[in-house]
Amino acid sequence: MDRHESTIMSVARGGSVADDAPPGQLIGGSWKRCLEDYGLDPARIAVDVLTHRELAEHRDHIGEVIDIARAEMENLAAQIAGSGYALLLTNAEGVILCHQAEAALESNFRQAGLWDGADWSESRQGTNGIGTALIERRAVTVHCNDHFATRHTSLSCSAAPIHAPAGELLGVLDASSVQCEDSRASQMHTVALVSMSARLIEKCVFLNTYRDETVLRFHGRPEFVNLVHDGMLAVNGEGRVVAADDSAAMQLGYDDRDALVGKEISQFFDVTPSLLAQRVSEGNLTVWPIREVRRGRRYFACVRAPGRLTAGGRSNAATGRGSRLSARGDRRETVRPTLDDLQGQDPRMAFNVRCARRVVDKGVQLMIHGETGTGKEAFARAVHEAGARAEQPFVAVNCAAIPESLIESELFGYKAGAFTGARRDGMRGKILQSSGGTLFLDEIGDMPVELQTRLLRVLEEREVVPLGSEVAVPVDLNLISATHAPLKTMLADGRFREDLYYRLNGITLTLPPVRERADRDALLRAILADEAGEDAVEMEESAVGALMAYHWPGNIREMRNVLRTAVALCDGGVIRLADLPGDISEISGLELPASAGRVAADDNGQPPAAAANPLECAERDAVMRALQQNRWNITNTARQLAMSRNTLYRKMKKHDIALSSGR
Template sequence: MAIPRVSSNHDSIIQDSWARCREFGLDPQSRPAFGKLPEQHVAQLLERHHSLVQTTHQQVLPFYENILSNSNCLILLADQQGQVLNSWGTKRFVEPAQSQGFVPGATWVEQATGTNAIGTALACEQAVHIEHDEHFLKANRFMTGSASPIFDADRRMIAVLDVSSDSFLPPSHTLGMVKMMSQTIENRLILDQFQHHHFQLTFNTGLNNLDSQWAGLLVFDDSGKILCANRRADNLLGVSLLRVNIEDLFKAPVSQLLDQAEGQPFALQASGHNRFHCLLKRPKAQVVQLRTVPAPKPSLVNQPTALAALGLSDKKVAKAASQAQRLLEKNVPLLIHGETGVGKEVFVKALHQASSRAHQPLIAVNCAAIPSELVEAELFGYEKGAFTGAHHKGSIGLIRKADKGTLFLDEIGDMPLPVQARLLRVLQERCVQPLGSSELYPVDIRVISATHCSLREQVQTGHFRQDLYYRISGLNLELPPLRERTDKAALIQRIWDQHREPQQTAGFEPHVMALFERHPWPGNLRQLSNVIQVALALADDEAISSEHLPEDFFADLELGGELPQPNETLNGKATLASTEDLTELLQESGGNISQLAKKLGVSRNTLYKRLREKDL
């Protein structure tokens, strides 16, 4: 069966790469020259790219945990020189002779390793998918790879993100995933650089996909000058947005734009004929006072609260939302329990938006995502020169960034004990002392914590301080996992509506909804959201069918014993009880595995497995 191409210029990308490899003097039989940096140089390389690695870790980990964790794949981050910086996932598929190519410092440029996803993406500065036999060097043909460049706020290519595997994963799936992850990283890099002193405009074609990583993002100052934009914004507006004034793009003066209420969607007409839905975010540390008369504070009684939407019809979530809302202004610390991905951060955001601090910052800290040796610096800040690798200007730290607002400490059970002691002091004294400083800085924060583990058990084993536990657990709330929620169908519909494009109205095929209802969802709401986003990207304007679902979706069903066995009926259309059944079905589909898998409502990998079991 022919391998489907992922883009119209795919063949020319491979042909051009092979031509370059020949010009470099490479032989398909030769071994890749990954190189080996001395340990000191590797340490310097990682220190130089520390911020990029940390940002990538925070953005990539949810995708891996909820979409790719059951796939035999590895995510690699490489710098603009093709040198590996970090990896996530499994290296089990890597052949022993190639293992040195998957460690920090190894290089994947075409000159040394031939046609490959990382090196070829660097060479052509676009996302690419390289199949097994498309690698120039035969030694690399044990794997496939999809890679996408990462650009910084100035549109300079600074890195490449890659997903490699030895499986026959659909090219469109892995390429779509790596594009999605790289766009998420680019958006985060832009926000980290500009969010404190400049305005942000998020816009998209639909009201329900404003929070998608595929939304356009503009950063501008109070004069309307655009300082930065993501590449999606270019695509939506059809122009390059660097050094352009926002009034040149939309039919509205800057003053009208800045008068929009933060967090409330509004519409803007582009200079062309397109109309976009938008959200405005004001700078966290506003330098210029734009209004002479302060805006009135929102009424908590009359203001519609985002908490109401969280409960839907599930009694447990509704109870948690009701209890939390009654304690909003009581300054009682909240501790939220729930599995990873159940929506703890979404719950906290709604809680913050419904409070009197809605127009102050909400700072979310994932204590499990920050390397243990950096937690103190990230939380409490540091003076310049406080430690090797510290930014030359120092840092105020995340706690001080939450001043007057809400501090959300997610996965607080993973916080190291020494940091717990410092945090306890901050919560008691309401003052922060940065690393390397003798100054104390007062902070006014509302603290909400969350954990997926039992903090009581951690207290008993000595892994969590008892005094800190009682300081953060004024009210304990439990958010149920997705598999236990009674409003699953409504959640699926809502998340589909949030991420679909306006023209995507076909919804789901009935057997897909049945699979969704039976799925164990180990990654909970986060996994559901990612699965639906991938499915929408692959389905275009069609109804979502089984062939649009990630392979890991079916792997989870198989692990949970939910998929029909070979002697059971699949979707009431056919049985796999015998070799004759499969042979007949294959003939009817003309040998098209994808078509047959779709008909049976299973993944291609599952069908391949059944075929191997029957020696077909």
């Protein structure tokens, strides 16, 4: 354990720190969360990067906020030019949506993982400016050794949250440097600048959101009206406040902006709707004195007329900046894999695909079994697309990801006003949304028993009764279910209904985990090619060896994430051992034969001609090495390689390794 790690352990356990000044409460509290709540290890943190498609979705979701923020980031970047800082905008989940960095420093930031699409939530990256500001909901500085992950201790980050007009978090604006040259004290200026920019973005978002209303902007001093600290009230045509910002609430002496919303403007100021209309007609820069009703204080105000846009709002979207980005994002968008793609060169997958083709469109209920990340949803979707329902919706529901209390309404839908908090117009529910297409119920073992009864009824009667309704709606249901749990053992203790089990289980197909797939090398190449897109990316032998020897508990999903991150972070188009997460790079030192070359991503998944297959060689070496280390004890070797004894025997046979050779 290095010094940084032991400091973290000691502080999190409430102990003292040898020579260093102890971190503040904020950092200490975050370290504790990282260890106890997220189960992170400071030495084993890897940067996760989203696909271009996922990133485009996140960007779409935040809408014009990104354009507004970009305009302000350009201003701020001009102020801090030459300081070595990059500016980053994230969404409320901590995913970096866009950045501004000097061209000369771009590759440093990329290598540090400070890049579009990277997930900097605290639960993934440990204590850091972005993630910790999101959790604390306030501006923070996380300087060098304040970071939880050892790999991030050369970063210095100052971040401030950005809130939507109704108060929810929109994201974070962050200024980061990849070198800890500046002192912690100098970060006070950085965090102040970033906070100011975050406030300006909030102001523009407010003005843009309420562009169809009159906005009254006020402050106790006339020179502050129309600037970052003024209060803003959006007022509708009848003179009612429809939104207020924090500064408005604070200046008027309320703790909460909600206390202002829905009230008439005349309750707060000596202002009537007709006076507002008159001020609008005078032009929005006229500042005039107004009197507050409750305490009689004097303020100064001006109005922003309805229908005006702010700089950086929709006007920027119209410049095409957004479309250029999404065009780049679309570049690598992966086409959904077909059954043929998923089959690869693995005999078990080939069997699965053959069976699936036989039952598709025959009304046989398909159940897919497999460890997490083995591609169950991808397989279900490919089956759907291979059948007659391909043009109809494929609706996926993960029963484990929805709180138990919501599964019922999610699946069966509800009538208007069925329960407190229900949407006013009701909801159709996923079963009805999938009618005519396919409903994919993932982790069906997590479905509460009472809902299993309702699901069975839907399957038998082919109709759904939404919550709060008495009218049954017919449904053309085609169900594919999936589970990683052994449902049979759940039958025995009553956690899964036997009748439903047999109803769903027309045929069960089991997807093999990556460590047992015979085509692991081809899979690695295909995913690398997919993630690299048009870029030529190679992998060093040591990295190939480590990837082949790794046991991939997270299966294809983990493989994809690791390669995606490595592609994003690698320098000069070559993935090295250091670009891989600690768990994997530790499995280094594999001696590959001289014939083993690099793996390149420009071969569309095919091994380079005329070269011995390096991944196969690496696998053979890994097996040999483990056997030697375990003195040819099969049980211990299989355990070290995280595979079953049968798999180990199979691999030995495949690589022509006889047990007698070591004895």
